[in-house]
Amino acid sequence: DTGVSQDPRHKITKRGQNVTFRCDPISEHNRLYWYRQTLGQGPEFLTYFQNEAQLEKSRLLSDRFSAERPKGSFSTLEIQRTEQGDSAMYLCASRSEGTEAFFGQGTRLTVV
Amino acid sequence: EDQVTQSPEALRLQEGESSSLNCSYTVSGLRGLFWYRQDPGKGPEFLFTLYSAGEEKEKERLKATLTKKESFLHITAPKPEDSATYLCAVQRPGSARQLTFGSGTQLTVLP
Numbered sequence: 001d002t003g004v005s006q007d008p009r010h011k012i013t014k015r016g017q018n019v020t021f022r023c024d025p026i027s028e029h030n031r032l033y034w035y036r037q038t039l040g041q042g043p044e045f046l047t048y049f050q051n052e053a054q055l056e057k058s059r060l061l062s063d064r065f066s067a068e069r070p071k072g073s074f075s076t077l078e079i080q081r082t083e084q085g086d087s088a089m090y091l092c093a094s095r096s097e098g099t100e101a102f103f104g105q106g107t108r109l110t111v112v
Numbered sequence: 113e114d115q116v117t118q119s120p121e122a123l124r125l126q127e128g129e130s131s132s133l134n135c136s137y138t139v140s141g142l143r144g145l146f147w148y149r150q151d152p153g154k155g156p157e158f159l160f161t162l163y164s165a166g167e168e169k170e171k172e173r174l175k176a177t178l179t180k181k182e183s184f185l186h187i188t189a190p191k192p193e194d195s196a197t198y199l200c201a202v203q204r205p206g207s208a209r210q211l212t213f214g215s216g217t218q219l220t221v222l223p
Contacts, residue, residue: 004155033210042116042199042213043156056208091155101211102145103155 003092004104011083012110021107025094030105032075033101034067035101036060040111049075082111113140118200118214125221128189133217135200136182145183146211149196157186157198170175190221193197 013019015106025032030051035043046065048056051072061067064082069075079086089108093101115138122138125131137145144163148156160169162178171177173194175186197218201211 005153014124031209033166033208040215042201042215043211045210045212048208052115055217056206093155100158100161102158105155106153108153 002100004092004094006104006107007032007107008107010108012112015073015084015111016081018078018080019082019109020076021090021092022096023092023104024073024078025075026102029094029096029099029102030072031095031097032069033077033095034077035093035103036042036074036086037091037106046077052088070096079109080100082109084111087111114202114204114212115198116202116212116214118198118217120217121215122218123220125187125190125219127191127221127223130144130186130188130190132187133185133198134182135185135214137200137202137214138181139202139204139212141205142202143205143209145184146179146201146203147185148201150199150216151196159198161196187219192223193223195219195221199215 007022031047035047037043049069064080067077089105090105093103095101119134147159150156160176165180177184178197197216199216201213
């Protein structure tokens with residue numbers, strides 16, 4: 001296992017379209033996070049899963065955003081009816097109890 | 113609400129010119145302070161975790177220190193390959209233990 005994997009690396013979409021991103025965490029990690037990062041800023045927390053349960057969501061996660069982690073393995077983040085303000089890098093991170101979080105390379109979303 | 117402020121926003125150094133990056137924080141019940149390195153277009157790469165005031169950790173040319181209100185990342189004799197954005201984050205209590213990040217310091221080391 002080489003680390004946290006995210007797909008796609010880049011996505012360009014038209015405003016109003018739906019997009020879905022995938023994250024494959026490090027296999028033994030049961031905790032998974034989604035963050036969003038805009039240019040010149042640090043990552044901002046979006047949501048947290050422990051195994052398959054989504055236990056925490058940020059106020060940043062509007063109704064257009066939904067995340068799942070079926071079977072406690074990979075996770076998906078879907079954005080419906082995308083807006084230009086959704087353009088950002090979406091980062092996934094995973095960890096196990098007592099360890100630091102390891103980040104994936106991110107998915108760069110551009111909404112045109 | 114947790115706050116993390118990093119300074120300076122950008123720093124240009126000559127190769128071999130040592131300096132320090134600052135991270136000041138306010139958090140209720142610090143569970144850990146983290147330093148990450150981020151290269152353009154990539155995800156953050158873990159460097160250090162500090163848990164209590166007075167703690168220090170070192171890795172190659174980097175040394176991180178922690179007080180009750182701030183953390184420093186000291187860079188000794190930097191090389192061009194140390195050029196990156198350095199992010200500081202605090203971990204809050206609670207089950208999620210999510211990170212609150214600062215905006216980062218963009219370091220450029222000139223040959």
